[in-house]
Amino acid sequence: MQLYLPIAELPVNMFMIFGMGAAVGFLSGLFGVGGGFLLTPLLVFSGIQPAVAVATVTSQIVASSASGALAYWRRKSIDWKLALFLLAGGVVGTVFGVLVFRLLRTIGQLDVVIGLCYVVFLGGIGMLMVVESVRFMLAQRGATPPEPRKLRQHSWIHGLPFKVRFQRSRLYISAIPILALGVFIGFLGTLLGIGGGFIMVPALIYLLKVPTTVVIGTSLVQILGTMAVATVLQAYSNQSVDAVLALILMVGGVIGAQFGAQVGSRLRGEQLRALLGLLILAVGVRFAVDLVITPQEPFSLAPLVSGAAP
Amino acid sequence: MRALQAAIVLAGAILACIPAARAETLVVATSTGTVNIASNFSGTDITVFGSIERDRATVSRASEYQIAVQVFGPGETVVTRRKQRGFGVWVNRDSRTYVDVPSFYAALTTGTIDQIGPPETLRRFQVGLEHLILPERSTGSPDDPAPGDPDFRAGFLRLKLHAGLYRELPGAVTFLSPTLFRATIPLPANVPVGQFRIQVGLFQEGVSLAQHTSAVVVSKTGFEQFMFDLAFTRPLLYGLGTVVLALLTGWFAGIIFRRD
Numbered sequence: 032m033q034l035y036l037p038i039a040e041l042p043v044n045m046f047m048i049f050g051m052g053a054a055v056g057f058l059s060g061l062f063g064v065g066g067g068f069l070l071t072p073l074l075v076f077s078g079i080q081p082a083v084a085v086a087t088v089t090s091q092i093v094a095s096s097a098s099g100a101l102a103y104w105r106r107k108s109i110d111w112k113l114a115l116f117l118l119a120g121g122v123v124g125t126v127f128g129v130l131v132f133r134l135l136r137t138i139g140q141l142d143v144v145i146g147l148c149y150v151v152f153l154g155g156i157g158m159l160m161v162v163e164s165v166r167f168m169l170a171q172r173g174a175t176p177p178e179p180r181k182l183r184q185h186s187w188i189h190g191l192p193f194k195v196r197f198q199r200s201r202l203y204i205s206a207i208p209i210l211a212l213g214v215f216i217g218f219l220g221t222l223l224g225i226g227g228g229f230i231m232v233p234a235l236i237y238l239l240k241v242p243t244t245v246v247i248g249t250s251l252v253q254i255l256g257t258m259a260v261a262t263v264l265q266a267y268s269n270q271s272v273d274a275v276l277a278l279i280l281m282v283g284g285v286i287g288a289q290f291g292a293q294v295g296s297r298l299r300g301e302q303l304r305a306l307l308g309l310l311i312l313a314v315g316v317r318f319a320v321d322l323v324i325t326p327q328e329p330f331s332l333a334p335l336v337s338g339a340a341p
Numbered sequence: 342m343r344a345l346q347a348a349i350v351l352a353g354a355i356l357a358c359i360p361a362a363r364a365e366t367l368v369v370a371t372s373t374g375t376v377n378i379a380s381n382f383s384g385t386d387i388t389v390f391g392s393i394e395r396d397r398a399t400v401s402r403a404s405e406y407q408i409a410v411q412v413f414g415p416g417e418t419v420v421t422r423r424k425q426r427g428f429g430v431w432v433n434r435d436s437r438t439y440v441d442v443p444s445f446y447a448a449l450t451t452g453t454i455d456q457i458g459p460p461e462t463l464r465r466f467q468v469g470l471e472h473l474i475l476p477e478r479s480t481g482s483p484d485d486p487a488p489g490d491p492d493f494r495a496g497f498l499r500l501k502l503h504a505g506l507y508r509e510l511p512g513a514v515t516f517l518s519p520t521l522f523r524a525t526i527p528l529p530a531n532v533p534v535g536q537f538r539i540q541v542g543l544f545q546e547g548v549s550l551a552q553h554t555s556a557v558v559v560s561k562t563g564f565e566q567f568m569f570d571l572a573f574t575r576p577l578l579y580g581l582g583t584v585v586l587a588l589l590t591g592w593f594a595g596i597i598f599r600r601d
Contacts, residue, residue, distance in 0.1 A: 033530075035382045037561065037568040041531045042383050090583045097591025098598075139422050139433045147430070259584045266580030270572050274583045281587055285594035322430045329425070330496030335418040335438060 038273035039083045052283025060291025062307040065092050065226030081142055085224030086265035086272045089258050092226045094281035096255040103248030110199035110245045114252040120213020121257035128221025129264040146318050148223055153315030156229055160308030164301045200241050221261040226254040367553040368392045369541050377562040384530040391541055393520040407457050407544040408514045409468045410524040414445025415535030421497045437493045438478045444533040445506050449513035449524045458547030466542055470498050470509055505529040534559050
């Protein structure tokens, strides 16, 4: 069934978009990630302008992280104080993200920057995850206890000033790395149309030593808040959020996520992590190929975006 | 003296009228004056009917009439960029800005475009993609290609053709009788919104005998128009509304699929 999108200004097959939302939702439920890094490229691939795709997926992430955060809230596994600190940084990062997004669109370099960021971050994180989980599985098979990774205590983090106590996470650390992480994820998430959970979760665990029980819930609250701010800012300064497209993706996404979560509970943790790593790596490689091979059509058209500030 | 002046003006006016009275005139009607884009829009057609009116004084001519129906969409300013390899990666480098070019263009003709007339005539009435005027503006950067760069023009036209927004349809104007003709203009699903100019030209032996211009408005209606207006005139409200919609969807899903 064809449906005309008012902002993207083209008709799409409603069931195809719904299916995309559901498929990505399934994977996000399975792996416990937002799935924005899959959904944005899929939309661009199906003919929606990158600017509209990025901004619209931002609002879809609000819906999927809201339903996730709600579940963790019921289980009381959210560190609200930590989430608030991350969110404060996230909002700042989002503002920068929208500004840079607009600037890059004006000078016509948005696509290549998005491509490069996907290659660097997805490629890097995907590679790390695959290597980590393969090493873990090999260690288990060899019956040698997994080498207790000598975590160098990250003394530089603990030496930073402005220490804050986070009771829920049993942490007493400086606010600087938390805010910095929030800024970074907010900036990147807004620019790339992703939630950034796949960067946030490892960072919280390995860098800040947040207990795994509260990591996902806390990161979901941060993503929810950041992406909500990003949606409003994108709508306000770029007019590129398509609410009709967003609604179809949201409904597909939240339904798919439920089934994904059910399947995910039956798989082993390290297997899931290896699969997710491969998936992230694959998307990164796909973007790398697009950047490197000779394009069939070297020309591209874009409407003139005035350089004036919003 | 004044009477003489008046007489000269009158005589001049009569003289000026004579060729017009002797030539053909065009009477044109379009099937619709407005095209409405609703949620189920997936492209449409506009049919143009025309009649060649002749009076007794019209000299009968041996060769056939040629009709060109041209559709110009609302003007838009488009940046055309070319990718080049830099540090192993393909990056947009030089660009040309086409100013106020038609966002949509279609040329429907009775025969081929060459049959309409010589290149001068085609250029004058912008018949065919080859003769479309594309005003350019440079970004001022010294790296930019020279104005009128044929590669950029070809790239621009190729992308527009590929998107179905520029078309040449030779043979799409059909004569129902020696003086009555019809043309069906296909508008694709991604048609731009705004005022379209439909220019019908009557040619014979490479000479324009008559031109007629009419307008068709393409606009979104109802819900589509409402959403579009909201997004552009009340962007803050639109953004907040989208977030509320997302929160409600997420919350609702959380309730429906609650597993405990």
